[in-house]
Amino acid sequence: MQQITIRGIDPEVEQEIRRRADQNQKSINQTIKEIIYEQIRPVKPPTSSLKQLSGRWTQEDAAEFESAVKFCEQIDEEMWK
Template identity: 30%
Template sequence: MANISVRGLEPETLSKLKALAKKENISVNALVLRLLDRSVGLTQEKPLYPRHEDLSELAGVWSQQEAEEFEANTACFRNIDPEQW
């Protein structure tokens, strides 16, 4: 692999690169390589924070049977005791 030097890098740019590398828990070199690959189209850019439309991917998904069992087992909680209100 070849090596390159970057001259004239603004301090603010370096600071942001370091912060982003720290946030992603990678070295600045690894971050710069990733950014270069993306910028020339060698890899597809992935969002830093993927958008979630719901929590199913994070919390899991119930099958129809599991959902029906849950509804049956929690049906008693729908009854309201008027004396407690």
């Protein structure tokens, strides 16, 4: 990951960043990253990444998947003795 150095921040802005970091018990670096991401790419709810995956398969996709993993459902009785 690349590094960025920011110079010339107003003292009031620096103090607000430090205050937020302390309040949220996070590092200054993490706090600044969160502020940047909020402005560039609005924060998505934690479940949004899963929503992209769920409910997107067609019936054909689901049937193909089920067929491909069917062998995983077989129990080897000899192994459990």
